[in-house]
Amino acid sequence: MRGRRERVQGRLPLVLLLPALLGLAFLLVPLAGLLAQAPWATLPSRLFSADVGQALRLSLLCASAATVICLLLGVPLAWLLARAELPGRGLIRALVTVPLVLPPVVGGVALLLVLGRRGLIGERLDLWFGFSLPFTTAAVIVAEAFVAMPFLVISVEGALRAADPRYEEAAATLGAGRWLTFRRVTLPSIAPGIVAGAVLCWARALGEFGATITFAGNLPGRTTTMPLAVYLALETDPDVAVVLSVVLLAVSVVVLACLRERWISGLR
Amino acid sequence: MFRRTVAVALAAVAASTLVSCGDDTPAASGTTSLSGTVNVFAAASLTGTFTRLGKDFEAAHPGVKVVFNFAGSSALAQQINQGAPADVFASAAPKNMDQVTGKGTATTFAKNKLEIAVPKGNPGKVTGLKDFADPNRKIALCAEQVPCGAAAKKVFEAAHLTPQPDSLEQDVKAALTKVTLGEVDAALVYKTDVLAAKDKIEGIDFPEATQAINDYPIATLTDAKNPATAKAFVDYVLSPEAKTVLTKAGFETP
Numbered sequence: 001m002r003g004r005r006e007r008v009q010g011r012l013p014l015v016l017l018l019p020a021l022l023g024l025a026f027l028l029v030p031l032a033g034l035l036a037q038a039p040w041a042t043l044p045s046r047l048f049s050a051d052v053g054q055a056l057r058l059s060l061l062c063a064s065a066a067t068v069i070c071l072l073l074g075v076p077l078a079w080l081l082a083r084a085e086l087p088g089r090g091l092i093r094a095l096v097t098v099p100l101v102l103p104p105v106v107g108g109v110a111l112l113l114v115l116g117r118r119g120l121i122g123e124r125l126d127l128w129f130g131f132s133l134p135f136t137t138a139a140v141i142v143a144e145a146f147v148a149m150p151f152l153v154i155s156v157e158g159a160l161r162a163a164d165p166r167y168e169e170a171a172a173t174l175g176a177g178r179w180l181t182f183r184r185v186t187l188p189s190i191a192p193g194i195v196a197g198a199v200l201c202w203a204r205a206l207g208e209f210g211a212t213i214t215f216a217g218n219l220p221g222r223t224t225t226m227p228l229a230v231y232l233a234l235e236t237d238p239d240v241a242v243v244l245s246v247v248l249l250a251v252s253v254v255v256l257a258c259l260r261e262r263w264i265s266g267l268r
Numbered sequence: 269m270f271r272r273t274v275a276v277a278l279a280a281v282a283a284s285t286l287v288s289c290g291d292d293t294p295a296a297s298g299t300t301s302l303s304g305t306v307n308v309f310a311a312a313s314l315t316g317t318f319t320r321l322g323k324d325f326e327a328a329h330p331g332v333k334v335v336f337n338f339a340g341s342s343a344l345a346q347q348i349n350q351g352a353p354a355d356v357f358a359s360a361a362p363k364n365m366d367q368v369t370g371k372g373t374a375t376t377f378a379k380n381k382l383e384i385a386v387p388k389g390n391p392g393k394v395t396g397l398k399d400f401a402d403p404n405r406k407i408a409l410c411a412e413q414v415p416c417g418a419a420a421k422k423v424f425e426a427a428h429l430t431p432q433p434d435s436l437e438q439d440v441k442a443a444l445t446k447v448t449l450g451e452v453d454a455a456l457v458y459k460t461d462v463l464a465a466k467d468k469i470e471g472i473d474f475p476e477a478t479q480a481i482n483d484y485p486i487a488t489l490t491d492a493k494n495p496a497t498a499k500a501f502v503d504y505v506l507s508p509e510a511k512t513v514l515t516k517a518g519f520e521t522p
């Protein structure tokens with residue numbers, strides 16, 4: 001295995017290598033700029049302020065909860081798109097990706113129009129149960145899930161289409177029901193796709209700003225996630241904003257690296 | 269028609285140079301030899317009025333083009349300090365102006381004060397500032413980091429009230445959106461914002477607003493590419509004609 005990989009790398013053509021390195025630099029140089037600007041001397045004292053801890057905890061909690069929701073709803077949706085005989089499937093698939101192109105702030109307004117206090121569904125919730133979703137932590141999770149779900153759906157659908165359907169057919173001929181086949185054959189075969197999708201989804205949710213601040217507002221301890229704290233810090237003290245961004249970056253890199261190490265390599 | 273506009277504009281410019289205690293020679297801004305593009309960086313709350321003023325200024329000076337960049341004052345200050353090509357800066361807060369020019373070089377051209385904004389019909393039955401301390405009402409305020417939030421903090425201190433906000437918005441327009449959509453019972457926004465959205469919301473004046481009058485300074489920038497036209501535009505904004513436009517939008521003028 002290892003020998004084959006090295007041989008492939010040795011033959012990497014310059015035509016690919018050059019743009020690849022350029023691409024890598026394009027992605028990393030702005031981050032390096034951020035790190036170079038960070039006020040390292042005062043970083044520890046700023047890091048351990050209560051506000052930062054609170055925002056970070058809320059960010060991690062909401063991004064994780066949003067990812068769980070996306071998994072519960074997104075994997076079945078991806079299965080539907082990839083496997084079921086649906087009329088107008090192309091259109092549905094295009095619609096699923098709409099939150100990707102929608103400016104997040106518009107997404108937030110759309111959520112308000114449906115789930116807000118005067119919204120189509122939100123008005124009923126308020127009337128019948130006295131419950132209003134905006135300005136709550138739950139609203140942060142809803143906003144993040146709305147924006148992040150397409151990443152998961154697209155990734156899982158891709159995995160499903162790439163998976164060999166003959167295994168599922170074989171399971172069916174051996175007498176397994178559709179649910180059993182899905183659980184024992186389909187899911188394991190697309191697990192790497194699900195993990196990759198979940199990772200993308202989590203990362204997108206963690207950095208979510210526009211939909212969150214529009215739909216959930218901004219109140220420390222309840223709805224102020226790290227990106228919101230960064231944005232507001234930028235208004236007064238760009239140094240603090242840089243510190244917060246570095247913290248968010250560091251935490252996400254650590255989490256993603258650990259996940260990849262444990263899950264993806266374990267699956268190969 | 270055209271000739272009259274020029275005459276009015278010239279008179280206005282001449283008058284303003286006299287009013288603003290002309291530290292420069294009045295002739296410099298009164299000449300018609302202005303040309304080129306002037307880049308104006310202006311606070312988001314000036315979008316309506318400055319677009320109008322820019323059109324009038326262009327009409328008065330053929331060959332001159334006014335290009336605007338509207339955004340939050342602190343973002344604009346940052347852009348200018350990072351080298352963005354600006355000739356004129358009109359800020360919604362003296363603090364952001366000082367970040368760019370150093371203290372005391374700008375002129376105040378407008379003042380804005382806070383007003384309570386409620387959805388049409390006032391469903392939360394808000395009557396005054398004291399209702400902002402009621403935890404059962406949904407309240408949006410601007411975050412303290414942005415000018416409207418700093419002003420709100422001042423009025424609450426003056427009124428000895430502790431507000432119970434449900435959200436601290438990132439700018440005044442976001443706070444206004446929450447009112448327009450009926451998501452909150454009340455928000456503190458600027459009087460100009462209430463006027464601009466008056467078919468969707470209602471405004472309630474309150475006495476403590478005088479405790480936090482927001483000054484809008486304007487200045488030409490030292491590394492302006494087009495200093496003569498930049499200065500003429502600033503003089504125009506300080507003119508009586510421009511004052512009428514600003515007052516109509518809800519600003520107070522000095």
